[in-house]
Amino acid sequence: MTHDQAAARIIFLTAELERHNRLYYVAAHPEITDREFDQLMRELADLEKTWPDLASENSPTRRVGGQPLTGFQQITHPERMLSLDNTYSEAEVADFYQRVSKGLAARQTASAPPVDDLLAAIGPAIEMIVEPKIDGVAVAVRYENHALKYAATRGDGTTGDDITVNVRTIRGLPLRLPSTAPANLEVRGEVYMPNAAFEALNAQRAEAGDPVFANPRNSTAGTLKLLDSRLVARRPLAIIVHGFGNTDGLQATRQEELFALLDHCGLPRTPWWKKVRSLTELLAAIRELDSFRRTLPYETDGAVVKLNSLADQRFLGTTSKAPRWAMAFKYAPEQAETRVTSIEIQVGRTGVLTPVANLTPVLLSGTTVSRATLHNEEELQRKDVRVGDLVVVEKAGEIIPAVVEVRKDQRTGSEASFVFPTLCPACQTPVVRDPVQVAVRCPNFRCPEQVKRRLQHFSSRGAMDIAGLGEAIVEQLVSANLAMDAADLYSLRPESLLALDRSGRKSVENLLAAIQKSTQQPLWRMVFGLGILHVGSTSARALATHFGTLDALAAASIEDLLRVDDVGEVVARSVHDYFRHPENIQLIDRLRAAGLNFSSGTATTTAVSTTLTGQTFVITGTLSQPREYFEELIRSHGGKISGSVSKKTSHLLCGTDAGSKLDKALGLGVSVLKEDDFHALLAKS
Ligand code: IVH
Numbered sequence: 001m002t003h004d005q006a007a008a009r010i011i012f013l014t015a016e017l018e019r020h021n022r023l024y025y026v027a028a029h030p031e032i033t034d035r036e037f038d039q040l041m042r043e044l045a046d047l048e049k050t051w052p053d054l055a056s057e058n059s060p061t062r063r064v065g066g067q068p069l070t071g072f073q074q075i076t077h078p079e080r081m082l083s084l085d086n087t088y089s090e091a092e093v094a095d096f097y098q099r100v101s102k103g104l105a106a107r108q109t110a111s112a113p114p115v116d117d118l119l120a121a122i123g124p125a126i127e128m129i130v131e132p133k134i135d136g137v138a139v140a141v142r143y144e145n146h147a148l149k150y151a152a153t154r155g156d157g158t159t160g161d162d163i164t165v166n167v168r169t170i171r172g173l174p175l176r177l178p179s180t181a182p183a184n185l186e187v188r189g190e191v192y193m194p195n196a197a198f199e200a201l202n203a204q205r206a207e208a209g210d211p212v213f214a215n216p217r218n219s220t221a222g223t224l225k226l227l228d229s230r231l232v233a234r235r236p237l238a239i240i241v242h243g244f245g246n247t248d249g250l251q252a253t254r255q256e257e258l259f260a261l262l263d264h265c266g267l268p269r270t271p272w273w274k275k276v277r278s279l280t281e282l283l284a285a286i287r288e289l290d291s292f293r294r295t296l297p298y299e300t301d302g303a304v305v306k307l308n309s310l311a312d313q314r315f316l317g318t319t320s321k322a323p324r325w326a327m328a329f330k331y332a333p334e335q336a337e338t339r340v341t342s343i344e345i346q347v348g349r350t351g352v353l354t355p356v357a358n359l360t361p362v363l364l365s366g367t368t369v370s371r372a373t374l375h376n377e378e379e380l381q382r383k384d385v386r387v388g389d390l391v392v393v394e395k396a397g398e399i400i401p402a403v404v405e406v407r408k409d410q411r412t413g414s415e416a417s418f419v420f421p422t423l424c425p426a427c428q429t430p431v432v433r434d435p436v437q438v439a440v441r442c443p444n445f446r447c448p449e450q451v452k453r454r455l456q457h458f459s460s461r462g463a464m465d466i467a468g469l470g471e472a473i474v475e476q477l478v479s480a481n482l483a484m485d486a487a488d489l490y491s492l493r494p495e496s497l498l499a500l501d502r503s504g505r506k507s508v509e510n511l512l513a514a515i516q517k518s519t520q521q522p523l524w525r526m527v528f529g530l531g532i533l534h535v536g537s538t539s540a541r542a543l544a545t546h547f548g549t550l551d552a553l554a555a556a557s558i559e560d561l562l563r564v565d566d567v568g569e570v571v572a573r574s575v576h577d578y579f580r581h582p583e584n585i586q587l588i589d590r591l592r593a594a595g596l597n598f599s600s601g602t603a604t605t606t607a608v609s610t611t612l613t614g615q616t617f618v619i620t621g622t623l624s625q626p627r628e629y630f631e632e633l634i635r636s637h638g639g640k641i642s643g644s645v646s647k648k649t650s651h652l653l654c655g656t657d658a659g660s661k662l663d664k665a666l667g668l669g670v671s672v673l674k675e676d677d678f679h680a681l682l683a684k685s
Helices: 003-025 034-050 060-064 090-111 117-122 195-207 216-224 229-233 255-265 279-295 310-316 377-383 448-459 471-479 494-498 505-520 523-529 537-547 550-555 558-562 569-578 582-593 627-636 660-668 675-683
Strands: 074-076 128-134 137-144 147-153 159-161 185-192 238-244 274-276 300-307 326-330 335-347 353-364 367-373 390-396 400-406 432-434 439-441 616-620 640-642 651-654 671-673
Touching: 003 034, 003 060, 034 060, 060 229, 090 279, 090 300, 090 310, 090 326, 128 238, 128 279, 128 326, 137 216, 137 238, 147 159, 185 216, 195 216, 195 537, 216 229, 238 255, 274 279, 279 300, 300 310, 335 448, 353 377, 353 390, 353 439, 367 390, 377 400, 448 471, 448 523, 494 505, 523 537, 523 550, 537 550, 550 582, 558 569, 558 640, 616 627, 616 660, 627 640, 651 660, 651 675, 660 671, 671 675
Parallel strands: 367 400, 616 640, 616 651, 651 671
Antiparallel strands: 074 159, 128 274, 128 300, 137 147, 137 185, 185 238, 300 326, 335 353, 335 390, 353 367, 390 400, 432 439
């Protein structure tokens, strides 16, 4: 393939991939299978590797994220990003409608005297557009010469964070606009995390012992603030564009025409919107949206109402904060009032202390709520929740009940402030503050509460799945000092179990059999069950498959760990630290002695020789066998694999179509082996 041919093919593949992204993420009508999509993507990635000068910054291959940033640059918005005035009642909507009518009547008199007095009195029919208010994070996205130039948060309205690399991961957002779109254009929209993705992310985080997000907006904001865009790429964010910022040659006279223009540009917009011509129609549209908004795949917290005529919008202008031609109507969230009966602290498996309010049971969106999370110390103090307070609880993002407001006006003076403990309530160890995760932790590894939760996690259905080893038994085992860690379970004796409350001979036999049976569970279940911070079941599977044995996993360097799909810096560091902790090393040895399954059976790496011990390999280009085959060979002869070429690299194993790694190796004078050379090297063993 010549350079020109490659350039043409890259242009074709880029356009195709973006078209298929749009079909999949925006139109929800894919034309090709995921596999076919992946093939096109791979072809593009390979071409870019071979012809690095042809790789563009806006290539679909870059949607997977790049090197972490150290901080966000600032971007000054060419036009200020305003906010909207909120209204909470139909009466306020009527006020808004009247205000706009009056304002526009003034315009009539200003430009030309009214034709007749009656028309002046009632005013002309005013058209407005009603659309959902998406509860996400506001962004401005700028295209220059039809290509995505930057994306920024609102910030203070004047300057925001440059979050381009993160926004680029949003598959539904085009990286290029059609040539018929305005060349330089800025759109404003709302980035959100679809509800299903939010729930999956929270389930994963809970599993991995990470704090969960309170609602999809928080998870979106948290995701957009990540400095490592590779992590962002794994969280499926989406965007809905609702308007234009600074744009050259925008040809439109009415707000409603903007929807067609967004479609023309391939920019995702709200599928539902309504044009209304009177206050009655306006209120009806707001109610209609409320009747189905909970069925939408994203959170909406209101309706946005905008004047249809763009000339009238300009005429009314803005205040320093918000346009006069638009407003947000906020739906009342599902809330209920109830009383806080007590506040308790839960100690999680990783030692995080979470304050929880016990409540007088109250019905809220169809379920009885008797507990609500207070999230963390900072939140608790900010809201100043006291025992005895009348509080408003809400299904935050319709999901986890949370205390949103304290009715301080209802206080009698007998309410008791809650003092966040400085000692762990379970073991009295002084707690430590973890500023990164806004968490307070009990640092005592042997804290009975952590011990219990770790054991519960180990035996849970998602991990080692030990039937009969539920919360109550774990509680007793820990209290009676019979089990302090997972390995202790495998040396439990029937006599000691029989001495426990309500333990019959039969149930003891069953429990011991279930424990014994669990030694045969696949490796990933044990890796997950160990409860390594940040390692959920998905990462546990990926790690077990990649390394094949627990020993290989335990020996892996951070670099090795980073080579595993779906493992980022945070997980890699956590896994690495875990296996270097003497307490954990001992635990692993005892689990091995107990006969647990230490290999995944799929990619078992058994040392064949030590020919390659001390040598580090980097693999690049297309080889005759899948990469895993060579990785396996290298490891089984004692060698190590690394993802990037450096002075420490012993050999670059190089196939056809090698790219920058080959250049780097040649530059550094690293030995370059073809497949034949590699086999010859091994044959020396
Ligand atoms: S139009 C001048 N339309 O709500 C601002 N905003 O509370 C015009 N929002 O800043 C904004 N959905 O971030 C508009 N359909 C929608 C929206 C929407 C959500 C956000 C937006 C705005 C905030 C105001």
